[in-house]
Structures are given as C-alpha cells and as structure tokens.
Amino acid sequence: MTDGTVPPPPDTYLGDPAVRAEWDGRYADRENLWSGRPNGALVAEVADLPAGRVLDVGCGEGADAVWLARAGWDVTALEVSGVALERAAGHARDAGVTVHRVHAGLVEADLPAASFDLVSAQYPALLRTPGGAAERALLTAVAPGGVLLVVHHAGVEDHRPAEGGFDPADYVWPSMITALLDDDWHVEVDEQRPRVVPEGGAGAHHAEDLVLRARRLR
Template identity: 40%
Template sequence: MRHADHTRHADHTRHADHAEAAESRTAAEEWDDLYRENERKWSGSPNPALVREFPEPGPGTALDLGCGEGADAIWLARGGRRVTAVDVSRVALERGAAHAEEEGVADRIDWQWHDLAETFPEGTWDLVSSHFLHSWTELPRERILRRAVAAVAPGGTLLIVGHVEAPGGGRHGDHGEEGDAGNHGPHATELPTSRQVLESLDLPEGEWEVRRCEEEERTRTMPDGRVVEYTDTTLRLRRLPA
C-alpha cells in the first residue's frame, strides 16, 4: 500500500471520491489506483522515526507492515536485516522490488501481498514495524496490531508510528504519513494517542518493556508551499526474552 516527497498529501475532494468508490471496490483496487496516479508516489526515503530508533539496523529479521514502495524495507535490508515487506497494493510491491534490485538488496527482502484485514504473514521477527497504518477503506487496525504483537520474537521490538493529529489540525487523520507505510490514507475516525495504542494492545503482564511512548509535533512545507502541522505518535516496545 504503509508511505512528490515522502509526505503523503493530495486533494481532499479527490480522496472523498476514493472513499465513496471504496464501498464497492476492494482495498487492493483502491490502493493500486492511488499508486498509479504517479510514477513514484513517495520519496523513496525511510520514515524518520525508523531511522531515529534504528540508526544502524544491524543483523536480524524484520517485518514491515504496509511497506508501500519499500523505502523502510530497503533501509533495513541495507543495514543487514532480512525483511518481509507486506502491502495490499501489488503496484507498490512491484515498485519496491524494482527499487530493491537497484539498491542491491533484492535478495534480502521477501515481498508479500496481504490485505491485512484478512490475512497476516506467518512467522516471528526480531523487529515488527508499522508506520501510519491508516486507511479510508475499512481497516481493523487494533486487531492487526495485536497480531503484530504476536509476531515479535522474544527479545524483539515492536515499533508503531501513526498520526494523532492530522496536517492542518484536528484528530481526524489525513494522508500525510511519511515514508512508505501502507494501509495509509485519509479517514474520518479519530486517531489514538500513543498511550491509547499501548492500552489497546492488551499486552500480557510482565512480558513487555515500554521503550518509548510519546507524541511528537512536526511541521513540513508541502510542494505547493503550504506549511502543515502534524502530531505523530511513537510506540516502541521490547518483548522480554523468554
């Protein structure tokens, strides 16, 4: 799908039309159409929160949920990780695979198609990363993130980054995510704070350590010259060794 430069913005009216059309179309069709609007939808740069939390990714395995065009997956693979990159858009996955080939890390990334509302990759990983898992199509985000919890290996990390306040203000979301996260996009529902995300995961007592749980305010100048404000959430958890 997980995401001009690496800030996802477009016209609100156009996306209202997307939302209306989504009632009769699959999420995969909606996201494929969104990606086809541009030769490259996002910047190809990894999400800043991922770079901050893992400046030197190192060895191990990683699962990138909603990888989009693959910038995060490629960043992790360049750092030595073996990555499973998942998205609902086959168009995005094809672009990610082509970019990985150009970067010389194609053999370190397994690109998998999943509609996370229906299916989830099998296995466990040292890092499970979810950036801006938002969508204007139907998306059971809490259920997906609970499955992400179960996919973290003992001693591993779960990183969840999302919006709590959308560009321009208001807790209603938009398509202003950075990087190449998937299942992203405009939506009308309120978005949770990092603390609310943490509580929704229903983590077993004594099995997890909270490394970061906070909001971050940011500003960004858009290609059309607008300066927009964000409030994003970052939740970093470590599963204690067995």
C-alpha cells in the first residue's frame, strides 16, 4: 500500500476487529486525518526529559513518533488502524528515523511491564472497561523513574451523549487515571491550559487541553 486509501491485508493485529475497522475507515476517508505536526503539549512537556524509551499510544499518522525519534527517543508506536500505521511508517522513512510499530489495542498488546521511560497518550480514544484495563495498562508500562503523559480535550468528558453516536462515558479520561495513582506516583502536572492548536487536521476546533503528567517513583 502506497497511498493509504485502503486497509492493508490481514496481519498480526491484536485487538477488537470492529475497532480496527472503524479507525481504518476514518483514516481511509481522508488523505491526512491529522495536521502532520507534533502535539504542542507533548513538545512542551518532553522538553526537560532525557531521551529514553517511549511508547506513543495511538500514534495515528506518526507526527509525534517521528518528532520523538528525531529528538533521540527510542520510539514504540502503538495503533489500532493499519491504515494509520502504514502512513506513520512512511513518514518515519521519509524522515530517516526508526519507529518500532505495534499494530494492536493498548490492552491486547500485552507490552512488557515497567519498560518505558515515557508513555505518551495524546487525545487517546481508549474504551473503558469495568476493571479499568486501559488505565492500568498505561500505568503498568511506565518504568520506575519514568513519566506518564496524558493529554485530552477539556470539557468533552462532561458532554452529553450524541444521539446514536459518541458517548464520553465510554472512554477513558485523565481524571480516571489520576484516581488510580497511589504513593508510587508523583503528579507533576494536572491542569487545564490553552491548547497549542496546529493548523488543519481533525480536532483543530478544540481550544483547551487537560494535561496530566505523573512520574512513577518505584
């Protein structure tokens, strides 16, 4: 696949086929779903961190992953959409950087525990489960001394369900992750702030971010 307009052939995808199909469809409908620029909150929050191993959760078309790799990070990019992941791979090749791709849902990927110095989830569409599997998967992936960075659109969590469509209650929000943090974690940032909005791309109408940055102490 070279133009990103159709899903790739079956591979070793780990996750819900319906979720993959939904996101493949969204990406296939547009040549570029996102702006192609790294998220502003990520750039700001990573500026003072030494490069190490990073997990980019829901990497999309790879703008964050490529930016992190250029900054010296060893990047693992996780994504449910094969269409998006192929685009991310192409952008990495064009940039001359290496990005390790994982085609899976966060929970189903079963990533090595405590193995990433940074886990970045920028506006993630993580489905809630009764046991908080997605939230716990984010926390488990962070190495001692490492940082979890979760950024989401402010105000969306409180929206009423759209008729026949998006229901915020179905998804994980930063407050749900904060509620799980114990004495093994130190919250460095937990705030709402104006968003650095890239030109173009889906979600450009959102003007405020929720930013959670927590460090795992042990």
